[in-house]
Amino acid sequence: MGNTHPGATSPLGMVSACAYSGAYPTGYGLYSKNTEGVPEEMFDRLQASGFTHFQQSGTGAIRKYYNYVRVTPMVQPLDELGQSWGLSDEEASPGYYAATLDTGIRCEVTVGAKVAVHRYTFPAASSGRVVIDMSMGGLAVELGRTVPLRAQVESMGLGRAQGTVVMEGVPLSVYAEVDSPGWRQMLWYDRRLIDGGTRLDFDSIRHTNLRPFGMLFRGNARAGQTVEVRLGFSLRGCDQARENLRRECGEDGPSFGRVRSATRSRWRDHLDKVKVDGGTQARRTVFSTALYHSLIKPCFADDESPFWPNSGPYAFDVCTMWDIYKTQLPLLAAIAPERSADLLESLIRVCEEEGNFPIGYRMARGADRFFRQASALAHTAIADAQALGRAEIDWAWALVHMVDDLRRMYGEDFYEHGVVHPITHTLDLAYAYQCTARLARALGDRRLATDLQEKAKGWVNAFDPATGLLRDSEFYEGGKWNYSFRLMHDMAARIALAGGDDAFLAKLDRFFGYGADPVEQPGRRPLAAEMAAGYALNRFEGLNNEPDMEAPWAYHWAGRPGRTAEIVQSALTWQFGTGPGGLPGNDDSGGLSSWYVWASLGLFPVAGQQQFLINAPAFERAAIDMPGGEFVIETSGLRDDPIGSDGLDRELPAQYVQSATLNGQPLHGTHLSAAAVHRGGRLHLRLGPEPTSWGRGNRPPSLSDPPPPEER
Known part of the structure; x- marks a missing residue:
């Protein structure tokens, strides 16, 4: 349900690698x-046709699914490329993934920031093969395939090859x-070897004329023989891809262990930024997994x-701001501040x-920028x-x-009329005006700040005073109830518009189902x-529904923390677990997992x-390594509760906060x-029943x- 994958990743790195079956939406599973x-199964077993690169993490119907450059170890003829073999003995840890194909080949992959290294251990075979399919892209679902527009592949001898495919308008x-002494290397097209050929060029590829193509390395395999495949990637050409490989893998042959160790160290540095004590083993496992997913x-x-020539940060897979701006971006600002700043520079x-x-x-290149979801986030x-x-x-x-x-x-309609439909964009834009006014004021432009602040008051135009809820409109993945409890910049006025504390609380209680009968959840189809x-x-649709993520905290402004x-403790206890289905919906590039991290920290x-x-x-x-120092949240009176996966x-x-101290x-x-x-400090919370x-x-x-008096 979370739509994540167990493949090898580097913290906030460019490259990922995982077993590929063609399943939705990561290519794994x-x-x-x-x-x-409940999702339906495409296959009756866990299987893979090889190992691909660049996967989504936790997304839903995003339509673009990557899975480029499939590497397949084989002991079968090239004609069987594309078929899937059963997967067993899976092993995964940050930066590492391994599994055994039922052909007997043990497969391991690790990644660096811009490289992937594969290691295959073969059984005895008269014709072992490692096949690199450069035409690969997308999923084995309807409209899920990605076809390269142009491509070039070159065999350079001595175990070296390179190529570029233009996917989604981006040159990858x-x-x-490939370390395979004594093996031959060749190019192939349409599952046929090109003996003696050293280059393939495709100026125009269509869905109708696409035939798979790529590189192949083959020879006799001894039982237990390992073949290492090192791949450097770049969006700026093969020369830079080679430099990226040299930088992370070095010049002296096998480097699987070196890259794995470096990535494991990077993960340790990132994950150690947040440490927790107490809790059940299952709860600690879910927390660690959530923190990991938040940093992919x-x-x-x-x-x-690939779109501008300058050096500097370039970020992609911001999928999407609507999913991550409330939870994940504040987490990055706290524990990965340099990367947080790089993201803003890139945007x-x-x-x-x-x-x-x-x-x-x-x-990707193009106008598919998710503008229907939200504005100006x-x-x-x-x-x-x-x-x-x-x-x-x-x-x-x-x-x-x-x-x-x-x-x-x-924004143009909002500027002219003070309101825009879909009505949720009115809230987005009013909030963005308020944020921009704060920046203008901080920079000393008071006139601009005053003008922007006036526009920020337009949030009231989105609400119907007769109901205290948003006006009727179209809504993206939700309805007016889901969006009506957004944490606005003027919650006091928002509550007054709804009729005051009691009226606002009554609506919140209704939204969360207080006093209502349980709702049966939908199953398959x-x-x-x-x-x-x-x-x-x-009603509250769940934490993976972005408008609902912040709604539980609206009670704070109404005096009912x-x-x-x-609500939050119930969600932490019942909606997350350690097994399949352990996330209550799409993880959305870490947005949901970041919610879990913050909620667990209080x-x-x-x-x-x-x-x-x-x-x-x-x-x-809990202790968070903040930019200005360690921020500690400690409790007295906490009851260590199990979670649903503990058999609860x-x-x-x-449990409720009875009193608090700061430093x-x-x-x-x-x-x-x-x-x-x-800036760091110590927050102590005394809890009670x-x-x-x-x-x-x-x-x-x-x-x-x-x-406050000092500002009057």
Whole structure:
């Protein structure tokens, strides 16, 4: 359900590698394309036709699925290339994946930032083969195939070959070295060897004339003989692909162990940024896995942009801002601040080159930028980064692009009329105006800040005062109830618009199903009427539904943080586990896993508002290595609860914050500034089985609150 894969990855690296079956949506596994209910199996066994590179992580119906450059070890004739063999004895750890094909070949893959290294251990065979299919792309599902537009492949002798395929408008180059002494190397086309040929060129490829092509290495295989395949990748040509290979693999032959060790060390450095104590083994496993999934995407390919010649950061697989801006980007800012700044630099450059900040950005050229999902979300991350004061970015230049972007796409209608449909874009744009106003004010442009601030008030135009909910409109993956509890920049005014605390709380309680009968979840092939009836409930759809991710924390502004504790702890206990189906829906490039990390720590970042909300954590103690120092969350009175995968079969009462201190001083509010968290400190939370008055009166700040005395 999470749509992740167990393949080899490097933290926020460009390259991944995994066994390929053609299944949805990563290329690994058993399942067919599915967006509702329980997924159906495509195959009756776990299988693979080889090992591909560049996989999505946790996405849904994104339509673009990579899986380029398939490497297949074989003891069969070339005619059998493309068939799948059973997989067994799988082993996976950060940066490493291994499995055995039922042909008897043990297969191992590891990756660096821009390289992949394969190691195959063969049984005795008179004709062992390693086949590299350069035409490979996409999935074995309807409309899932990716066809190269142009290609060039060259055999250079002495175990070396290179090639470039233009996929989705992007030139992907690979430089290959194969350690197979005594084996012959050849090019092949349409499963036929080209004896003596050293180059293939394809100027125009269509779906109708595509025939597979690539490189092949073959010879007698001794029992236990290993063949190492080293692949350097680049988006700027074969020469740079070769340099990338040299940089990570060195000049002196086999390098599997070297690359694996370096990547394992990088993963350790990243994962050690957050440490937890206490909790059950299952809960710690889910937490570690969530942290790992949070650090796979976006992909960073420094100095690799195929669209502009300059050096510097280039990021892709931002799939999408709608999925990651609330949870994952604040996590990167906390534990990978350099990469967080690089992402913003890359997005600013994309805006400079293409004219707008993308909502989603893949390794592709074209207008498929997910604009229907949302508007102007990069503004939140940029404003937060500037407020923290750590990223080395030309903020004045960033402000220019932020202001320009506010007038593009749906922004033009919002600028002219103060409201736009789909109505959720009104909320997006009003929020982006507020974030941009904060940056303008920080840079000393008060006139611009005042003008932008006025537009930011347009969020009220999205709501119907008669219902306290959003106006009727079209909605992307949700309805007006799902979007109505977004954490706005003026939650005090938002609650007043709904009729005050009691009315707002009544709507929130209805949304989360307090007092309602349980809802039966859809199974395989749910009928359209069944799904429509579910959506008509206007209920919380789950944490993988992006509008619903932040809704539990809306209770903080209404003076009921205990409700947040009940909902979040229930989700952490019942919706996540250690086995298949252990994620309650698409992981969405780490957005859902990042939610789990923050929720387990007892914090929630409010993107664009430079603050964190406090909730009861899931662990006795946690420490985050923040840019300014270690931030520790410790508890007293925590009850270590099992989770559903521990065999839990009963409802557990929630645990509530009774009192809090920050660095030894009493903390009466349910919130902290982002600056306070990022500079490090010690937050102590005393927990108990009943909600108290803690945090009910001292609510998180809202724009319409009177300023504190020192600012008046």
